Amino acid sequence: MKKTVSLLLLVAAILFSGCAQKQGTAKVIMETTAGTMEFLLYGETPKHRDNFIKLAKDGAYDNILFHRVVRNFMIQTGDPYSRDTAKINLWGQGGPDYTVPAEFISEYGHKKGAIAAARKGDMANPKKASSGSQFYIVHDPEVCRQLDGQYTVFGEVTEGLEVIDAIAGVATDRRDRPYEDVMILSIKKVEYEEPAAPADSTAVETADSTETK
16 A cells, blocks of 8 residues: 555656656746846757857856837847947847747747747748847737747746836837846856757857847
8 A cells, every 4th residue: 555655656746747847948047127037948949948048158148238128019138239339220130140940839929928039031031040149028919929930939937027017118219229228137047957858959050140020
């Protein structure tokens, strides 16, 4: 009887552990000037997950501005040019010299807090490859739902949705740039659930530049 109960408890523990976090997912914390957000990066989009973690580990997102903020739409960041006001006319075009292949997963749409990669338009980018570093966070899912299947959604905000509201509510100029700086201070990896089988996350495609939506 004791062996049966122990076995059942072990099975339950395994099942609960599997439900708690999918294999291959990663959790990170983003500290911003407007507050703290916790992200879950999806295991089903390994190229975007691994690229994001690498950039965060290298400090590529530290002191980067939210250079494009559209209330009731989305907030966008990840452009290294935004560190330099002398390059303000280039904000939205910066990033590493590669793109990340699209990873469209039908179950992951543009809900509030969804994290998706920016990219060049279809004419210059028929494969819908993602920017190497720029991403946006959904504020209004109703408006952003039209982007499902067009931009790779690779994560979501699990804590700190109110920070999205705070950033989306700042005053902006006619080019959607906040008058007062809203900045990522740092991104730190908290937890990473290793996938059962390593995914090939090294494939990238070269590009001349990155571009926002």
